[in-house]
Amino acid sequence: xxxxxxxxxxxxxxxxxxxxxxxxxxxxxxxxxxxxxxxxxxxxxxxxxxxxxxxxxxxxxxxxxxxxxxxxxxxxxxxxxxxxxxxxxxxxxxxxxxxxxxxxxxxxxxxxxxxxxxxxxxxxxxxxxxxxxxxxxxxxxxxxxxxxxxxxxxxxxxxxxxxxxxxxxxxxxxxxxxxxxxxxxxxxxxxxxxxxxxxxxxxxxxxxxxxxxxxxxxxxxxxxxxxxxxxxxxxxxxxxxxxxxxxxxxxxxxxxxxxxxxxxxxxxxxxxxxxxxxxxxxxxxxxxxxxxxxxxxxxxxxxxxxxxxxxxxxxxxxxxx
Amino acid sequence: xxxxxxxxxxxxxxxxxxxxxxxxxxxxxxxxxxxxxxxxxxxxxxxxxxxxxxxxxxxxxxxxxxxxxxxxxxxxxxxxxxxxxxxxxxxxxxxxxxxxxxxxxxxxxxxxxxxxxxxxxxxxxxxxxxxxxxxxxxxxxxxxxxxxxxxxxxxxxxxxxxxxxxxxxxxxxxxxxxxxxxxxxxxxxxxxxxxxxxxxxxxxxxxxxxxxxxxxxxxxxxxxxxxxxxxxxxxxxxxxxxxxxxxxxxxxxxxxxxxxxxxxxxxxxxxxxxxxxxxxxxxxxx
Numbered sequence: 001x002x003x004x005x006x007x008x009x010x011x012x013x014x015x016x017x018x019x020x021x022x023x024x025x026x027x028x029x030x031x032x033x034x035x036x037x038x039x040x041x042x043x044x045x046x047x048x049x050x051x052x053x054x055x056x057x058x059x060x061x062x063x064x065x066x067x068x069x070x071x072x073x074x075x076x077x078x079x080x081x082x083x084x085x086x087x088x089x090x091x092x093x094x095x096x097x098x099x100x101x102x103x104x105x106x107x108x109x110x111x112x113x114x115x116x117x118x119x120x121x122x123x124x125x126x127x128x129x130x131x132x133x134x135x136x137x138x139x140x141x142x143x144x145x146x147x148x149x150x151x152x153x154x155x156x157x158x159x160x161x162x163x164x165x166x167x168x169x170x171x172x173x174x175x176x177x178x179x180x181x182x183x184x185x186x187x188x189x190x191x192x193x194x195x196x197x198x199x200x201x202x203x204x205x206x207x208x209x210x211x212x213x214x215x216x217x218x219x220x221x222x223x224x225x226x227x228x229x230x231x232x233x234x235x236x237x238x239x240x241x242x243x244x245x246x247x248x249x250x251x252x253x254x255x256x257x258x259x260x261x262x263x264x265x266x267x268x269x270x271x272x273x274x275x276x277x278x279x280x281x282x283x284x285x286x287x288x289x290x291x292x293x294x295x296x297x298x299x300x301x302x303x304x305x306x307x308x309x310x311x312x313x314x315x316x317x318x319x320x321x
Numbered sequence: 322x323x324x325x326x327x328x329x330x331x332x333x334x335x336x337x338x339x340x341x342x343x344x345x346x347x348x349x350x351x352x353x354x355x356x357x358x359x360x361x362x363x364x365x366x367x368x369x370x371x372x373x374x375x376x377x378x379x380x381x382x383x384x385x386x387x388x389x390x391x392x393x394x395x396x397x398x399x400x401x402x403x404x405x406x407x408x409x410x411x412x413x414x415x416x417x418x419x420x421x422x423x424x425x426x427x428x429x430x431x432x433x434x435x436x437x438x439x440x441x442x443x444x445x446x447x448x449x450x451x452x453x454x455x456x457x458x459x460x461x462x463x464x465x466x467x468x469x470x471x472x473x474x475x476x477x478x479x480x481x482x483x484x485x486x487x488x489x490x491x492x493x494x495x496x497x498x499x500x501x502x503x504x505x506x507x508x509x510x511x512x513x514x515x516x517x518x519x520x521x522x523x524x525x526x527x528x529x530x531x532x533x534x535x536x537x538x539x540x541x542x543x544x545x546x547x548x549x550x551x552x553x554x555x556x557x558x559x560x561x562x563x564x565x566x567x568x569x570x571x572x573x574x575x576x577x578x579x580x581x582x583x584x585x586x587x588x589x590x591x592x593x594x595x596x597x598x599x600x601x602x603x604x605x606x607x
Contacts, residue, residue, distance in 0.1 A: 053411070114597055116410070121586045121590055122586075122590075125586040125587075125590075244538070245538075259411070285425070285429045285434075288425055289423055289427065291419075292420065292424075293419070295416065295418055295419030298415065299405065299419070
């Protein structure tokens with residue numbers, strides 16, 4: 001098979017087309033809007049993880065900590081009378097980002113194994129915290145009684161998920177564009193350099209640790225926004241949004257889509273959530289079995305996930321992808 | 322106080338038994354294996370099934386648990402792990418999470434999601450009196466097992482030719498390979514041995530922790546804590562760390578039940594900050 005070559009213009013058109021296709025599902029699949037908005041949210045979460053894992057190369061298996069932190073921030077605000085959604089997102093972004101930046105001091109200094117441990121440890125710690133403080137967080141019953149105000153004061157969150165869809169789509173698109181901008185900035189290029197060869201980046205005078213800390217904090221902030229989105233659109237925060245299983249799930253989504261690629265997280269989320277939805281009637285144990293088989297197969301056979309497979313078929317003239 | 326220490330040490334011994342293989346895997350092969358609990362759980366199920374259905378004695382069941390887990394480890398090493406020793410840690414993490422998921426699903430399918438029924442042999446039931454305190458016989462047995470395994474491992478690693486080869490490979494794989502040590506085969510044997518020990522630990526833990534299919538996920542963090550805090554690639558490190566973790570965990574549950582599992586994670590993070598390479602760092606990275 002001869003690879004197809006795309007010019008930068010065609011590539012941009014493909015990107016626009018991708019987002020238009022996502023938007024058009026509003027009309028094409030009106031019964032599945034709730035699922036679709038969740039797909040967007042998980043896509044954003046996977047993109048956030050990709051910044052830390054795929055671009056900065058920080059081995060983290062506890063990113064649900066930030067997702068959950070954002071979700072609880074937005075949820076608690078909405079429960080206690082501050083229902084304005086955008087400021088809720090902003091608060092989640094700040095809280096999760098600050099948490100991530102503070103933790104990055106622990107994470108950046110260690111080796112891969114230590115990083116893995118600290119990220120898992122923090123995630124499980126926060127899960128315990130949410131579980132113990134049931135007076136505030138609702139514990140294992142989840143946080144209920146959220147009251148989210150209408151978006152822009154006009155569009156109420158309805159039962160059919162119309163507003164939720166548009167709101168999630170808009171926020172995810174905006175955050176995605178922000179991530180895209182950052183990853184294509186000199187900062188993003190420095191991250192890529194660190195990922196490829198840390199020693200050389202040190203040698204040319206790049207402040208490697210500071211860059212990694214920034215990337216981790218930023219990734220945490222975006223994950224927090226994704227968590228807040230989920231909380232606001234579903235008006236509920238389950239305790240599982242902060243646990244290890246959620247971390248593993250998002251890792252699977254990212255690997256399925258392809259790490260280190262902008263669209264990997266989104267594509268992975270679309271495929272994973274659709275397949276999961278199809279097999280929803282299945283016993284969860286079977287789902288777990290096939291997930292495990294998939295993971296083993298992904299490691300043994302394929303590299304780069306869906307986007308990796310695509311990139312072998314489609315070449316771009318532009319180098320920056 | 323005495324009871325808490327005793328129970329903590331017994332719990333620590335179990336953690337040591339299950340985690341020591343992981344320490345060797347991580348130190349020797351630099352393989353981040355999150356699936357270590359799966360081997361423990363397979364050993365535990367083997368022992369329980371053999372005792373409940375085939376009517377095997379406890380000692381024989383323990384031996385069978387060791388063999389079953391070691392065999393499973395050997396097969397998985399041969400098919401999967403062997404290809405990933407030089408891969409990125411992310412790939413290793415993904416593979417081992419996959420193994421964990423498959424093992425949980427398979428065990429649930431065959432044995433159901435609940436805890437396995439298990440009865441201790443009569444010789445290990447009950448308590449004995451010492452210095453006015455009642456100690457559980459079974460826990461004493463666990464401690465004895467842990468000390469025996471530690472002694473055997475220390476002797477095997479410190480006094481035998483095989484142990485010298487393992488130590489050489491841990492310190493520097495390339496040089497060890499250069500002196501004619503068959504590193505690949507060493508990895509294979511050591512991995513199987515570690516899995517076997519995990520299986521033995523799983524079988525021993527039947528009366529204390531209770532086995533269920535989700536065991537590998539539930540205790541994964543504990544094994545990793547023991548190995549990271551102790552120092553990957555050593556034997557004494559995980560031993561000390563396992564005892565500390567066991568005592569801290571039991572004491573936390575006893576004196577501060579509302580703190581729950583917190584104490585242990587706080588302990589881990591503090592230890593990792595104080596000694597990022599573990600209590601007993603392996604040579605070459607101190």
